[in-house]
Amino acid sequence: MFKRVIAATILTGLVTLFGGLAVASATNSTGSPPSGQRMYGNTTFSTTTGHFTGGASAQTSPCSDDVTSAPTGPATVSAASTTSYGRVLVVGSGDYAGCSLYLLTSDQLHALSGAPFACSDNMNALKSPCDSDLWPALLTEGAPIAGPGVNPRLLGTVTRTDFDFLTGVSSVKQVTYAGYPLYRFFLDQAAGDTQGANLDDPVTSPPGIWYLVDPRRGTPATGQAQLQLETAPVGGTGPNATVLAATMNNDFSAFPDASFPVYTLSRDRHYGRGHGRRHESACQGLCAVYWPPLLTSELPEAGPGVDQHALGFIVRPDGSHQVTYNGRPLYLFYKDAYIGPPVDVGTQGIYGAGAHTPWGVFNTIPPLP
Numbered sequence: 001m002f003k004r005v006i007a008a009t010i011l012t013g014l015v016t017l018f019g020g021l022a023v024a025s026a027t028n029s030t031g032s033p034p035s036g037q038r039m040y041g042n043t044t045f046s047t048t049t050g051h052f053t054g055g056a057s058a059q060t061s062p063c064s065d066d067v068t069s070a071p072t073g074p075a076t077v078s079a080a081s082t083t084s085y086g087r088v089l090v091v092g093s094g095d096y097a098g099c100s101l102y103l104l105t106s107d108q109l110h111a112l113s114g115a116p117f118a119c120s121d122n123m124n125a126l127k128s129p130c131d132s133d134l135w136p137a138l139l140t141e142g143a144p145i146a147g148p149g150v151n152p153r154l155l156g157t158v159t160r161t162d163f164d165f166l167t168g169v170s171s172v173k174q175v176t177y178a179g180y181p182l183y184r185f186f187l188d189q190a191a192g193d194t195q196g197a198n199l200d201d202p203v204t205s206p207p208g209i210w211y212l213v214d215p216r217r218g219t220p221a222t223g224q225a226q227l228q229l230e231t232a233p234v235g236g237t238g239p240n241a242t243v244l245a246a247t248m249n250n251d252f253s254a255f256p257d258a259s260f261p262v263y264t265l266s267r268d269r270h271y272g273r274g275h276g277r278r279h280e281s282a283c284q285g286l287c288a289v290y291w292p293p294l295l296t297s298e299l300p301e302a303g304p305g306v307d308q309h310a311l312g313f314i315v316r317p318d319g320s321h322q323v324t325y326n327g328r329p330l331y332l333f334y335k336d337a338y339i340g341p342p343v344d345v346g347t348q349g350i351y352g353a354g355a356h357t358p359w360g361v362f363n364t365i366p367p368l369p
Contacts, residue, residue, distance in 0.1 A: 178218020
């Protein structure tokens with residue numbers, strides 16, 4: 001399907017964009033896009049990122065393909081090893097074998113309230129369906145199959161009725177893992193590409209964070225969290241403030257290594273410095289949809305101006321590790337999600353500072369004196 005194309009030019013004539021956005025036209029002598037790029041009309045995408053160190057067999061179709069037909073058999077989910085994220089879920093067989101699979105945090109709103117899926121065919125800022133084009137859903141005919149390294153008890157399905165463009169079906173089954181629907185990403189081209197990892201996405205409704213999936217529990221496979229300082233306007237238009245922030249969008253070629261403010265919650269206890277403590281955050285369920293916990297797979301890393309000794313983590317009820325700063329659990333805010341130039345979806349800002357919510361007050365963290 002058509003994805004919105006935005007032309008862009010920089011000195012080299014090659015710039016990466018997002019979501020049907022493209023990089024300036026480039027082809028080789030045969031008229032095909034160069035290796036590691038994806039063509040739409042006269043434009044190409046950069047699609048090369050890290051690669052798996054092992055896992056499912058090579059795919060025969062690009063991981064970026066849209067969903068254009070109903071499934072004809074059961075989907076298989078397997079696990080593969082990565083250098084940055086540990087073991088993660090991948091498509092286990094068929095045309096897309098080895099392609100990375102992702103979960104979306106804000107899809108949990110459907111399970112909690114019956115709201116539409118956050119990644120659906122509803123209109124969005126990129127004017128391209130989320131669940132068939134931007135993040136193609138992993139569909140199945142019949143019960144999905146657990147491949148090597150996958151816990152079959154965590155596999156399931158959910159019924160989707162927003163694929164009515166598919167011929168001859170009124171509904172389809174999407175594969176889930178630990179309750180989260182699974183998707184590919186259209187900027188991933190080959191097995192091992194992970195452009196969607198830790199992507200703070202303003203396009204879904206509501207915005208959410210895309211993560212690779214840890215096969216052990218079905219929790220996000222985040223890799224090591226990184227903290228830095230960010231200067232941004234309060235409320236998007238107010239005076240600039242410098243606050244503690246998390247580095248996200250690790251492999252996303254359109255807007256890589258972007259920073260987003262992090263917050264503490266007034267009702268959370270102070271757990272002391274260190275890591276590995278099993279304490280419950282006051283932000284669970286619906287709260288965590290709008291204020292996603294900042295997660296890590298290992299001890300977080302401090303960037304310039306951030307005290308490494310202040311960083312730690314606690315263990316959440318689902319087994320994921322939430323980053324702490326001076327013993328306080330850290331959160332992101334869904335309204336802070338944006339993609340910068342040249343894509344320009346949303347506006348950079350600190351939108352959650354001082355927010356009074358049913359779960360308590362969320363506050364930013366100033367830099368060290």
